[in-house]
Amino acid sequence: MWKVSSPAFGQGEAIPAEHTCTGIDRSPELAWTKPPDGTRSLALLVDDPDAPDPAAPTRVWVHWIRYNIPPRRESLPEGAGNAPPEDGSLDARTDAGSTGYHGPCPPVGTHRYFFRLFALDTMLPDLGPDADRREFERATAGHVLATAELMGTFLKA
DSSP states (O other): OOOEEOSSOOTTOBOOGGGSTTTTOOOOOEEEOOOOTTOOEEEEEEEEEEESOTTSOOEEEEEEEEEEEOTTOOEEOTTGGGSOOSSSOEEOBOTTSSBSOOOOOOSSSEEEEEEEEEEESSOOOOOOTTOOHHHHHHHHTTOEEEEEEEEEEEEOO
């Protein structure tokens, strides 16, 4: 089974403040096991399905999209989402209106944040910096070999 993890937090645990708007908002380090055979690229989607209020969610908020990550990579270092990619991968637009990592910053309640890593059987075309989740999902449709998922939580004090 393919897995993604972080030394910053475990499955279902609280995301440390340094990776959120109450801290320095640096993307956490992520590491993963070897992707399945036939993987040509990896893609990362970080989102919050509890926006704006977990008691009455109305949308899924996208915090980071990075795609065309080389499959030979085994991790993304802390802060990778706060700088332009250096390995040929690309970022798509988040719901904050820009590219790169935008950490948890819920207006109310404890929210869940899903870090989903997709093993793809293709390299995606350059979707452009204005591409959003819809374009990303259209491009990955039919190309996902496996998905690894890490979920963390955050409550803004």
